[in-house]
Amino acid sequence: MEFSSKLLESAVYEVSQLPGIGKRTALRLVLHLLRQPESQTTNLASSLLTLKTEVKFCKSCHNISDVELCEICANPKRQEKLVCVVEDIRDVMAIENTGQYRGIYHVLGGKISPMDGIGPLDLNIATLVEKVKEGKVDEIIFALSSTMEGDTTNFYIFKQLEPYKVVTSTIARGIAVGDELEYADEVTLGRSILHRIPFENSLKSD
Amino acid sequence: MEFSSKLLESAVYEVSQLPGIGKRTALRLVLHLLRQPESQTTNLASSLLTLKTEVKFCKSCHNISDVELCEICANPKRQEKLVCVVEDIRDVMAIENTGQYRGIYHVLGGKISPMDGIGPLDLNIATLVEKVKEGKVDEIIFALSSTMEGDTTNFYIFKQLEPYKVVTSTIARGIAVGDELEYADEVTLGRSILHRIPFENSLKSD
Incomplete structure (x- = not known):
């Protein structure tokens, strides 16, 4: 892709570094931001920067959290x-x-x-x-x-x-609730038979 | 979606404002940025901000351009x-x-x-x-x-x-080069017959 603007090219390049986003999609997203009020771009940029610099992880379980020990x-x-x-x-x-x-x-x-x-x-x-x-x-x-x-x-x-x-x-691995047996893969179906549970247990929903 | 962190929630919200990006994809992208070096996030944020604030349009054709008159x-x-x-x-x-x-x-x-x-x-x-x-x-x-x-x-x-x-x-509207007639929609095929061109013209590639 040849761009008429280095600024545009660099923005598209950075967006296309995200996983699953190619150059075309990146260009579409960047052009969208250009058409929106400036606040949308500043909010996006600042929320990403704030998260990256101030993110904390729970000291016990390592989940993302704003406090030392997560909820x-x-x-x-x-x-x-x-x-x-x-x-x-x-x-x-x-x-x-x-x-x-x-x-x-x-x-x-x-x-x-x-x-x-x-x-x-x-x-x-x-x-x-x-x-x-x-x-x-x-x-x-x-x-x-x-x-x-x-x-x-x-x-x-x-x-x-x-x-x-x-x-x-x-x-537990097995057939998903609501799925048809005939479409299940063999490994999953095999395991679901191997690891069958007593019928009365399946009647409890909780 | 319930988030354990307001910072994370706000970043996901801002990313999900982009067209075609839902909450789940936004979360995936934000988590990806969290795993990458900080420079990737700062580069992304600054290139978007720079483009948004400094973008220029060619004074003649209005295309995005870094100079007054585009290339x-x-x-x-x-x-x-x-x-x-x-x-x-x-x-x-x-x-x-x-x-x-x-x-x-x-x-x-x-x-x-x-x-x-x-x-x-x-x-x-x-x-x-x-x-x-x-x-x-x-x-x-x-x-x-x-x-x-x-x-x-x-x-x-x-x-x-x-x-x-x-x-x-x-x-010109018509059947795309390499396309099969039988899969063309009727409007396109109809127009391509209506607006047919002399055969000898089709032999010129430029």
């Missing part, structure tokens, strides 16, 4: 000995939305992925092991997505926790 | 009496990419669209009429997309130019 960790009604290990804040939000979980979280900040140069030391694993070591945890629930990176991360943490007395579990 | 208008090799009317810079870039056009442009900055509150006075139409009035234009080529808004805009400008001696033309 979930600080809530006395949550079971603090039940810890759900997730990748990032999106998973926390998804699980919170179900309204089914009363424990706390531990946000790793990613998954082990040698391809992307992310090793165990780049993730918040040491603080989790420390918590377990100090006897603060009864059960750990692994809730990472079941990809190769997710499974590797689960297994790495599982190995680190072996010396300590802690129950480890993983969220 | 195309300032080029003595371009036919300055042949003017192609387009909606925005993306159309200029698309036509320039073909390498087939040697005239200059006139960028309207949009199309007449009462639904979006855009009337003729919001577009760069007066300066075009002025140019024609002063006898600076031999031919005007309308190259707006053929939607209702595009057709309305073409017709409005055409009416404004009626008192003056100027040739007006519109880009």
Whole structure:
């Protein structure tokens, strides 16, 4: 793409550095901002800068938070000995939305992925092991997505926790509620038969 | 969506104001920026702000330009009496990419669209009429997309130019090169038959 303006070119370049946004989309977004009142651009720029420079993470679970101890960790009604290990804040939000979980979280900040140069030391694993070591945890629930990176991360943490007395579990994999059996992939269907549960348990909705 | 951080919420909100970007995508983009070095966020913010505050438009064709008279208008090799009317810079870039056009442009900055509150006075139409009035234009080529808004805009400008001696033309509509006839829509196919050209003309590639 050849631009008639260096300013435009540099703005489009920076926007196209975002994941999933190509040069064409970036140009569309930038032209949109040019047509809007200046306040929209200043608000966008300042909110991103403020977040980047002032973002804090909960000292206990590492979730993004404006205060030292996040709302979930600080809530006395949550079971603090039940810890759900997730990748990032999106998973926390998804699980919170179900309204089914009363424990706390531990946000790793990613998954082990040698391809992307992310090793165990780049993730918040040491603080989790420390918590377990100090006897603060009864059960750990692994809730990472079941990809190769997710499974590797689960297994790495599982190995680190072996010396300590802690129950480890993983969220159930199976056919999604409302899905047709014939369209399910074989691995999921296979697991859902292998890990079947007593019928009377399925009658409880909570 | 409930956020654990007001800073995060406000950044996601601002990003989701961009066209075609919902809350989920906005969250994904913001989390990506959080994982990247701070320079990426500062570069993004400053390039957008600089563009918004310092953007200039060519005084002749209204295209985005860093200088008073854009490269195309300032080029003595371009036919300055042949003017192609387009909606925005993306159309200029698309036509320039073909390498087939040697005239200059006139960028309207949009199309007449009462639904979006855009009337003729919001577009760069007066300066075009002025140019024609002063006898600076031999031919005007309308190259707006053929939607209702595009057709309305073409017709409005055409009416404004009626008192003056100027040739007006519109880009050819027809079956795209390489497309199969059977998949073409009826309007396009109909027009391509109505506006057929002498076969020997189709043999010239330039």
